[in-house]
Amino acid sequence: MQTSPSPTISITYNDRVVRQFMLAAILWGVVAMTFGAIVAFMLNFWQINGGIYLFGKQWSIEWITFGRLRPLHTNAAIFAFVGNMMFAGIYHSTQRLVRARLASDWLSSIHFWGWQAIIVAAAITLPLGLSRGKEYAELIWPLNVAVTVIWVIFAINFFWTLARRNEPTLYVAIWFYIATIITVALLYVVNHLSLPTSLLHSYPVFGGVQDALVQWWYGHNAVAFFLTTPILGIMYYYVPKAVNRPVYSYRLSVIHFWSLVFIYIWAGPHHLLNTALPPWLQYLGMTFSLMLWAPSWGGMLNGLLTMKGAWDRMREDPIMKFFAVGITAYGMATFEGPLLAIKSVNALGHYTDWIIGHVHGGTLGWNGFMAAGMFYWLAPRLWNRPLYSRSLANFHFWIGLVGILLYVLAMWVSGITQGLMLNALNDSGTSLAYSNFLETLNAIRPLMFFRAIGGTLYLIGFILLAYNIYRTVTGAETVSTTVEVPRRTEPDQQGFKGSLLNPPVIYTSLIIIFACMWMLGGGFFLLTGLFGTIFTVLLAILHFQAGGRRWSQWYEKLLANSLGFTVLTFASVAIGGAIQIIPTVMVNRAANLEGRIQRVLTPLELAGRDIYIAEGCYNCHSQMIRMLKPDVMRYGDYSRLGESIYDYPFQWGSRRIGPDLAREGGFRSNDWHFDHFMDPRAISSAGSAAALPWMGHGSNMPAYPWLARKKIDVDALPSKIRTLRTLGVPFPDWTEDEIRAQVEAQALEIARDLQSKDRFLEPNSQMTAVIAYLQQLGLNEEVR
Amino acid sequence: MDDPSIKREPKDKGVTLLEHSYDGIQEFDQKLPNWWLFTLYGAILFSIAYWLVVHQVLQGTRDTLLLENELAQVEARRIEETVKLLDDANLLELSRNPEFVAAGSQVFMTNQCATCHGADLRSGPGMVGVNLVDSEWKHGGNPISIFNTITQGVASAGMPRHEGILSPTAIAQVTAYVLSMQEPTQP
Numbered sequence: 001m002q003t004s005p006s007p008t009i010s011i012t013y014n015d016r017v018v019r020q021f022m023l024a025a026i027l028w029g030v031v032a033m034t035f036g037a038i039v040a041f042m043l044n045f046w047q048i049n050g051g052i053y054l055f056g057k058q059w060s061i062e063w064i065t066f067g068r069l070r071p072l073h074t075n076a077a078i079f080a081f082v083g084n085m086m087f088a089g090i091y092h093s094t095q096r097l098v099r100a101r102l103a104s105d106w107l108s109s110i111h112f113w114g115w116q117a118i119i120v121a122a123a124i125t126l127p128l129g130l131s132r133g134k135e136y137a138e139l140i141w142p143l144n145v146a147v148t149v150i151w152v153i154f155a156i157n158f159f160w161t162l163a164r165r166n167e168p169t170l171y172v173a174i175w176f177y178i179a180t181i182i183t184v185a186l187l188y189v190v191n192h193l194s195l196p197t198s199l200l201h202s203y204p205v206f207g208g209v210q211d212a213l214v215q216w217w218y219g220h221n222a223v224a225f226f227l228t229t230p231i232l233g234i235m236y237y238y239v240p241k242a243v244n245r246p247v248y249s250y251r252l253s254v255i256h257f258w259s260l261v262f263i264y265i266w267a268g269p270h271h272l273l274n275t276a277l278p279p280w281l282q283y284l285g286m287t288f289s290l291m292l293w294a295p296s297w298g299g300m301l302n303g304l305l306t307m308k309g310a311w312d313r314m315r316e317d318p319i320m321k322f323f324a325v326g327i328t329a330y331g332m333a334t335f336e337g338p339l340l341a342i343k344s345v346n347a348l349g350h351y352t353d354w355i356i357g358h359v360h361g362g363t364l365g366w367n368g369f370m371a372a373g374m375f376y377w378l379a380p381r382l383w384n385r386p387l388y389s390r391s392l393a394n395f396h397f398w399i400g401l402v403g404i405l406l407y408v409l410a411m412w413v414s415g416i417t418q419g420l421m422l423n424a425l426n427d428s429g430t431s432l433a434y435s436n437f438l439e440t441l442n443a444i445r446p447l448m449f450f451r452a453i454g455g456t457l458y459l460i461g462f463i464l465l466a467y468n469i470y471r472t473v474t475g476a477e478t479v480s481t482t483v484e485v486p487r488r489t490e491p492d493q494q495g496f497k498g499s500l501l502n503p504p505v506i507y508t509s510l511i512i513i514f515a516c517m518w519m520l521g522g523g524f525f526l527l528t529g530l531f532g533t534i535f536t537v538l539l540a541i542l543h544f545q546a547g548g549r550r551w552s553q554w555y556e557k558l559l560a561n562s563l564g565f566t567v568l569t570f571a572s573v574a575i576g577g578a579i580q581i582i583p584t585v586m587v588n589r590a591a592n593l594e595g596r597i598q599r600v601l602t603p604l605e606l607a608g609r610d611i612y613i614a615e616g617c618y619n620c621h622s623q624m625i626r627m628l629k630p631d632v633m634r635y636g637d638y639s640r641l642g643e644s645i646y647d648y649p650f651q652w653g654s655r656r657i658g659p660d661l662a663r664e665g666g667f668r669s670n671d672w673h674f675d676h677f678m679d680p681r682a683i684s685s686a687g688s689a690a691a692l693p694w695m696g697h698g699s700n701m702p703a704y705p706w707l708a709r710k711k712i713d714v715d716a717l718p719s720k721i722r723t724l725r726t727l728g729v730p731f732p733d734w735t736e737d738e739i740r741a742q743v744e745a746q747a748l749e750i751a752r753d754l755q756s757k758d759r760f761l762e763p764n765s766q767m768t769a770v771i772a773y774l775q776q777l778g779l780n781e782e783v784r
Numbered sequence: 785m786d787d788p789s790i791k792r793e794p795k796d797k798g799v800t801l802l803e804h805s806y807d808g809i810q811e812f813d814q815k816l817p818n819w820w821l822f823t824l825y826g827a828i829l830f831s832i833a834y835w836l837v838v839h840q841v842l843q844g845t846r847d848t849l850l851l852e853n854e855l856a857q858v859e860a861r862r863i864e865e866t867v868k869l870l871d872d873a874n875l876l877e878l879s880r881n882p883e884f885v886a887a888g889s890q891v892f893m894t895n896q897c898a899t900c901h902g903a904d905l906r907s908g909p910g911m912v913g914v915n916l917v918d919s920e921w922k923h924g925g926n927p928i929s930i931f932n933t934i935t936q937g938v939a940s941a942g943m944p945r946h947e948g949i950l951s952p953t954a955i956a957q958v959t960a961y962v963l964s965m966q967e968p969t970q971p
Binding site (some may be wrong): 171237240247250254255290291295305338436461526586638672683684757 | 808847855
């Protein structure tokens with residue numbers, strides 16, 4: 001926009017908060033990746049899982065089991081590492097793209113210190129076993145409140161800055177930041193709705209299939225809007241800056257932005273394929289994942305083709321290398337995602353290491369390398385001193401790249417191997433080819449080991465980055481850029497109404513409404529929807545051909561109106577979630593049963609269930625027998641919706657490092673479970689030794705001797721049961737004494753049974769509760 | 785450069801560099817690559833077709849029916865295989881066949897039987913399973929009873945079910961192995 005000479009103002013950017021976030025991101029990055037390497041090695045060496053093996057004896061430490069530290073690794077990687085990196089990138093680039101200092105230094109500071117405080121609190125509570133039991137949403141409810149408050153502060157600071165901008169229109173990076181801020185807020189709040197039972201514990205308001213759907217709507221879109229869209233925004237600023245070339249295609253930006261934010265939200269159910277989830281949701285999850293492929297690759301193309309013409313600089317410049325490989329990894333991961341979302345491929349890959357490989361291709365490649373490129377680019381500019389060592393940065397790149405390749409290849413082979421073994425039948429087709437789960441674990445042990453090595457190489461590379469940046473910035477003089485910019489005089493060009501009431505928005509809304517009527521309705525709705533969709537599409541095409549130029553003018557005006565843009569973005573992301581979740585949440589419970597209803601837990605079993613969640617058992621054990629022949633043959637009849645209807649939160653799981661437990665109840669004896677908790681390897685091992693003896697051939701589950709030592713928190717049960725009654729679980733209206741008496745009676749029964757087999761367990765120990773819980777898994781009543 | 789008369793050939797021509805610039809960043813306005821548009825439209829068309837066929841025509845019943853059919857077939861084959869084996873005399877006969885017994889021993893060792901019953905089948909102090917070589921049988925000691933105990937499991941005693949996990953033949957092999965290991969009954 002060329003405007004007549006207007007008064008200029010001098011702006012000093014707030015680069016202090018950018019430096020803070022960047023250094024915090026590096027620090028937490030080292031922490032998150034270190035924990036990643038530790039939990040990876042735990043799966044190979046039980047000696048460090050839940051304790052330390054020294055002097056021929058296992059010294060148990062409850063805070064360091066895989067089940068408790070894996071959430072620490074994932075939360076640290078997502079919220080601490082990528083979170084801080086994202087804030088640094090967004091604050092740095094937004095100030096420059098809108099030519100305004102951050103609206104409030106005070107809010108910026110609260111944002112920074114509040115976020116770090118949350119991270120520290122998470123790092124303390126997760127090893128203590130304080131967990132909500134939902135993946136990437138484990139933090140306890142007081143921390144959820146804190147995250148929400150800080151996120152709102154971030155949003156206020158950001159949108160206030162946009163309001164004070166001196167750049168009339170919004171650049172594509174800002175679009176992605178807007179989508180990030182509003183969508184993460186929406187996802188986070190809905191998936192963290194809980195009823196507290198105490199200061200440290202709560203139950204989610206959704207249970208069973210509803211919770212499963214909400215959780216993976218969140219889980220999938222946390223990847224989309226926490227790990228993808230902000231980094232795409234960062235790509236759109238730092239890549240053209242680093243290569244000093246124009247962005248490849250503006251119209252590709254427009255198309256891929258809107259298709260990405262609209263389609264991404266629908267794809268969540270692909271995490272629940274072949275389960276008891278109603279089929280229509282599974283089909284939506286699969287087809288929208290396939291449709292997501294092109295929009296994702298639009299981002300990759302715009303990134304890579306912007307670098308075209310500057311490839312020769314790749315040889316010298318580590319930043320270029322990191323960006324090129326980061327964007328390529330994004331392309332790989334977003335091709336693999338739709339592939340894994342195909343139901344038949346998912347039958348093989350789900351619950352295996354393939355998924356772990358897929359995720360790490362994205363996080364190590366895309367997030368980690370984009371972060372590294374951005375840090376190396378920012379450090380000299382924020383501290384006014386050249387990078388300490390370019391060759392060290394190049395070495396970081398190569399060791400990191402080898403790490404990623406080793407990691408991802410090992411996980412591909414591991415996942416496909418284990419998937420094939422678990423699904424294989426013998427020649428006559430009457431039984432499993434690998435009947436002992438541990439045979440499949442032994443097959444992937446060497447691959448898991450290579451993964452741990454790959455992850456460690458990557459960690460070493462990142463530590464080199466930390467050292468390099470440390471040497472660059474210590475003693476350096478910090479700079480905050482000051483620029484002279486023309487002051488924006490003209491107000492927003494088009495009112496709020498004008499952003500919404502115009503042909504493109506009206507056509508799109510009509511097409512979506514008609515398409516939904518057609519897809520989801522029956523009879524009259526179906527026909528109206530079908531013809532309405534076709535008619536509106538044709539009309540839109542004709543209108544566009546007649547006056548398409550005006551449409552792009554409209555879009556340019558929209559870019560000058562941040563409120564209108566934000567509202568449209570919110571509408572695009574809200575539709576998918578609303579259509580999938582609202583019918584499932586509103587539906588009458590009876591329609592969600594499939595002929596069976598879960599038995600309500602006894603108080604002791606409920607106590608056991610909460611310990612199961614606190615210990616993070618769901619990180620390795622699913623409770624969902626999929627509608628697949630090998631699953632049914634291995635674990636029993638496939639799971640019905642009604643069988644988890646009272647599970648707050650649901651425990652369907654996402655990875656089977658150990659076997660499924662949906663029908664574990666009554667499958668083995670109490671003394672088997674006792675022995676297994678005290679020393680899993682004593683009773684769970686494969687007959688044949690592994691190819692490499694030092695890798696072991698028994699279970700890799702940690703021993704849980706503290707469960708025999710620690711007491712059940714009976715006092716907490718009345719409040720828990722009251723809360724679950726509020727949520728609709730038909731517990732009888734027990735008094736506190738009745739609850740206490742029931743706990744004691746059932747615990748005594750288990751302790752007596754163990755005693756008759758020469759095993760001695762205090763009746764009020766946590767282990768009796770967990771055994772009671774495990775022994776009822778799969779109990780249900782027929783209905784109708 | 786191209787012939788100037790061919791105006792609309794997009795190479796470097798026809799690519800506009802947009803006027804605006806944000807913090808020095810400019811944008812080309814390249815056309816969307818055709819192959820990219822093809823994947824976008826292709827995926828949308830496939831999704832519509834998939835939805836029409838699988839959801840609206842087949843009504844989503846396909847998965848349940850397929851699975852139930854598959855399971856019924858497995859069950860039929862399993863019964864067929866079981867009927868051939870299930871006969872006390874036959875199982876006793878098999879327990880004297882060294883190859884069959886060796887196969888049973890292999891199954892026994894790889895499937896965690898030994899972790900509860902002991903590698904020598906004699907159980908032992910602190911072990912979950914019972915002694916399998918003495919003459920005492922809790923759930924029936926004739927070959928068919930042993931076969932059934934392994935197949936169905938005994939929930940109250942913590943003996944897991946092996947139906948579907950092991951084939952009838954494998955269960956017969958284990959039965960034969962257990963029978964072959966019986967200590968001679970005391971006179």
